Amino acid sequence: MSQEGTGHPRKRVVVTGMGAICALGHSVSSIWSAMVAGETGVETIISFDPAGFGTRFAAEVGDLPVNDLLGRKQARRMDRFTQFAVIAARQAVTQSGLDVSREPERVGVIIGSALSGFETFVTATETMLTAGPRRVSPFAVPMTIPNMAPGTVAIDVGAKGPAFAHSSAFASGAHAIGEGTRMIQDGRADAIVAGGAEAPILGLALAAFGAMGSLSRRNDEPRRAVRPFDAERDGCAMGEGAGVIVLEAREHALGRGAEILAEVTGYCTTADAFHEVQLAPGGDGIARAMSGAILDAGIEPSGIGYLNAHGTATVMNDAYETAAIRTAFGEAAPELAISSTKAMSGHLLGAAGGLEAIISIQALRDGILPPTINLETADPACDLDYIPGVARHQRVDAVMSNSMGFGGHNVSIIFAAGQ
């Protein structure tokens, strides 16, 4: 996706804050340390009894002190996915040092999710079915709907600019970041709090994704279950959490002396227009997204040093994504270091794009590329450098993060060092 003749130069967009929460930790630094060490958050489920399910493990955040973090009354009015969004957004805004109250109309919030207030809706529906329609809570609808995450974050930080949710399955969080970037490039906002949040670890979601064959069934060894690009991969594990960043116009950030963490230099989004769950052959849609992002960034494919893949560890995804990377990167493909961190964080669904953008930025900043753990036997169909097992110390100039969602939605975003 590229821009044609529009009459204004696009503003440069940087990242000035990041916040995250997932099974590996409740902050960006704790999550990053765990990933660099190759730890995994995928474990047998403890938040409910998974007996009777085909897959009995996931990457759970566990108990969060939400009453302390959010206030008891406020926390009770938020589904868990909104709680994650608010916590991560606060971290990001705090790190950025942005004073939203100076010009609140110029700050927006875009948060994506796929299943959104899933637990709230399940509980409310069960109430309706067992106790009758008149016993449904007045908070059921507001807590369920996807826009409650951006709406609540907007209230929490006082942002009065553009605000809505993105929904594109597992590309939701990535779309929020890409479209938030566009808003700033086109002068519609000075800052956007953007990312994704998801809290899907419930029986119904576990059953539903299991029924689709998306989840690994390696129940006896959960930590070794998610094996992206490995010959014995058999699917992913659900994860939960949030990844939220503060996107800001570069001039605006420099003007207030903010520390710049990275610059968003390329973004492209496409649709497969092929099938509601299967990928287009050869990964056509994500290949076009990667090529488009590279073009948008105005660099050569060889300018990208690390790619955080979508890498869900299903047989089909990883093979098609490999083919797509070869198409987009051509001769530069063998030199590209790639990993899927879903083996460590689990698949955060609509929040994956948000968390993985943050991981990609950390890789850029620290010069450490996170590994694909559990990659023990190479699959001939996945014959690129996937950083097996151990993190790699390597400085790179630019990183790319990919996300693909059911329905054929593809997003590719490029970050480079900010100055």
Place this chain on the structure above:
Amino acid sequence: MTAQDQSRPGNGAPRRVVVTGTGAICPVGNTVADIWAAIAAGRSGIAPITLFDAERFETRFAGEVKGFDPATAVGRKESRRMDRFTQFSVAATREAVGAACLDVAGDATRIGVIVGTGMGGMATFEDGIETLLTSGPKRVSPFFVPMMLPNMASGIVSIDIGAKGPNFATVSACASSAHAIGEATMMIRNGYADVIIAGGGEAPVTRMGVSGFNAMGALSTRNDEPARASRPFDADRDGFVLAEGAAVLVLEDRERAVARNATILAEVIGYGTTDDANHMVQPGPGGEGAARAMNLALADAGIEPSAVDYINAHGTSTQLNEKLETHALRRVFGDLATTIPISSTKSMTGHLLGAAGSLESVIVIEAMKFGVMPPTINQERHDPECELDTIPNTAREGRIGIAMSNSMGFGGHNVSLVFADADRAAV
């Protein structure tokens, strides 16, 4: 990829965005022409609920689509893999793309889809919950996820027409499809796509839809007279009427439309969006956020408030909404607020939630085409807090050169869109 895909930002003039096709399905008709005929005649589509047994529910009526056979509309096999909100969205898109004579295959990577929704596949979701409860995990369908996800309408529409450009769903409750149209307009204006199918689909007339909104006290409970229940601005209004359907616009770069001799129906000349940042369901005090959105849209269009000939209000028929909406209108239009014709077509169609904004945009475009301003029906007792010309009860002939359509969603999301008629779009 073509050279066109690979261009970098240039320094040409900002691109104008026109409407070359519309499609819609709602409680008063299953095509744009049928819908317009009903609107112009002031007919209501609100009736007792038939989609499920509503006997135990506090509200037992809604705006249901009538005579819609999914198998005929979208194909038998395909329809079984789509929640109802997706079925509506696909059907409405087929009408719009047909009306636009749009050849998608010839330019697929520059054609995108943004179809929003407030709630996604509610019936699918409820059924899945029931299945798990009664039959256990192993009986949950593999189609559960791909049917209930909110983005599925947008995704399946892209598959149905073969559009390979940008694609996602905007979700902001009752502003979802208005956001879709606004964001699509920005995307085309700034050169990221050449055509976008933009709008929304919603199928919330389900057990949870009704009980959930009843629990909030948001729905009218006028069970004895459903067709008189949706009465925006009327003193006796007591809540909105839930409704279903879908509506989309084919938005196109004006130069491209002219080059292919497309019929240009209207132009999107202004878009403004803000957030109240006030409360999870109540709008911000004084209608401040909504007023800002309107002002942003007028500024974006480069016009004064006095240039607006007609406003299609959000007008949900709740006490609180119209009170605040009137405040907002006064902030923006001053004394003109009492004389600019403004109506809520939700009085006839009910509230389509995530599809409301796009349906109302379709209605506005028809109104401009025919020079007829739609009425607000059920105006019987004047509310002194709503000193407005609501075009009470009967449609009114009158040229509409410039129209505004407003949508405000739970969670504080405000969207204002400004349209210019075909004559203005032509120059």
